[in-house]
Amino acid sequence: MCNDNNMTTNTNCDCLRDILKVILRLQRREEKEADIEGCEKPFLGPCPSVSCFNTRPVNFYTCATAELWTLPFTLNGTTGTSSVFRVENLDDCCCTCRILAPNPDCSQTDAPFVATESFFTINLNCVGALKCLPDTFVPCI
Secondary structure: OOOOOOOOOOHHHHHHHHHHHHHHHHHOOOOOOOOOOHHHOOOOOOOOOOOOOOEOOEEEEEOOOOOEOOEEEEEOOEEEEEOEEEEEEEEOOEEEEEEEEEOOOOOOOOOOEEEEEEEEEEEHHHEEEEEEOOOEOOOOO
């Protein structure tokens, strides 16, 4: 996936972009159901009939070192770092994501993350791997 020599081509980000496109369409409720599991599972939730999920959280790993991407956020005056993100937009090999923070209300096990107002755009040519986390509900999306 690392494409240091020719950042103008889209071939190195195609597979990640295709997966992220499916995730984005699911979150926007644009995708139909089918029998696929993993990142490209075409419905949010543990089964197609559950519609309370609105996010398929992801982790990104760096291309050069395979380290987990972590980014800072501020939420209600508290700062922290997170490695959990929500896809918000795709434009060719650029993906804009929202940083998700751990839910400070530990009693809400059905909503493990909360939305922050921290966003970033990543060049998919710099991503070595993508991991999808279990579908979830994120309040205030």
